[in-house]
Amino acid sequence: MHDDHDHPNDGDDGHAHPHHGAPPDPLVARTAALRESLVGRGLVDPATMQAILDLYEKEVGPHNGASVVARAWTDPEYLEWLRRDATAAIRAMGYGGRQGEHMVAVENTPSVHNMIVCTLCSCYPWPVLGLPPAWYKSHAYRARAVSEPRAVLREFGVVLPDSTEVRVWDSTAEVRYLVIPRRPAGTEGLSEAELAALVTRDSMIGTAVIAPR
Numbered sequence: 001m002h003d004d005h006d007h008p009n010d011g012d013d014g015h016a017h018p019h020h021g022a023p024p025d026p027l028v029a030r031t032a033a034l035r036e037s038l039v040g041r042g043l044v045d046p047a048t049m050q051a052i053l054d055l056y057e058k059e060v061g062p063h064n065g066a067s068v069v070a071r072a073w074t075d076p077e078y079l080e081w082l083r084r085d086a087t088a089a090i091r092a093m094g095y096g097g098r099q100g101e102h103m104v105a106v107e108n109t110p111s112v113h114n115m116i117v118c119t120l121c122s123c124y125p126w127p128v129l130g131l132p133p134a135w136y137k138s139h140a141y142r143a144r145a146v147s148e149p150r151a152v153l154r155e156f157g158v159v160l161p162d163s164t165e166v167r168v169w170d171s172t173a174e175v176r177y178l179v180i181p182r183r184p185a186g187t188e189g190l191s192e193a194e195l196a197a198l199v200t201r202d203s204m205i206g207t208a209v210i211a212p213r
């Protein structure tokens with residue numbers, strides 16, 4: 001099953017209507033109606049729902065994934081563990097559970113660039129990245145990431161040499177991916193914490209690369 005998981009957040013960064021004067025988004029109205037129906041039937045407890053939203057908006061976020069990446073950059077044994085069993089290696093850092101039950105780490109190298117998408121909906125590795133940005137859930141990204149990944153990357157400002165293969169990974173309810181971006185040049189002397197501060201959310205989705213220092 002692909003659609004047996006919940007997607008409680010329908011906005012990006014806490015606001016669902018970024019465009020002033022735009023017509024109401026039918027998805028927002030549908031989400032509100034669905035919420036009302038579930039709460040009305042006692043199937044969903046609003047307080048529990050809010051607690052989950054608070055957790056993923058305030059505590060769980062890309063800083064989790066960034067610490068995984070920084071450790072992978074500095075600890076070859078940890079990197080090896082991530083390659084072998086990303087779910088366990090990530091859980092060992094305290095990040096597991098909902099939407100991260102089966103993780104796969106995909107490593108960027110000079111010859112391979114990885115990018116993640118969910119073509120059917122918005123599956124995303126919550127424990128390491130938090131909730132997905134609105135563009136990740138957009139129809140345009142979901143379709144074009146597969147049909148023309150290099151064009152999408154260019155729009156994100158990422159231009160890769162032709163010799164770099166682009167691999168697009170389609171997330172599902174079963175498997176969620178975390179991109180391990182390339183460690184930027186000029187960071188040899190940095191601590192793990194300093195390295196983690198350089199790792200962006202988009203670099204772990206594969207729609208950004210990290211600039212050299």
Ligand code: FE
Pocket residue numbers: 118120121122123124171172173
């Ligand atoms: Fe999905």
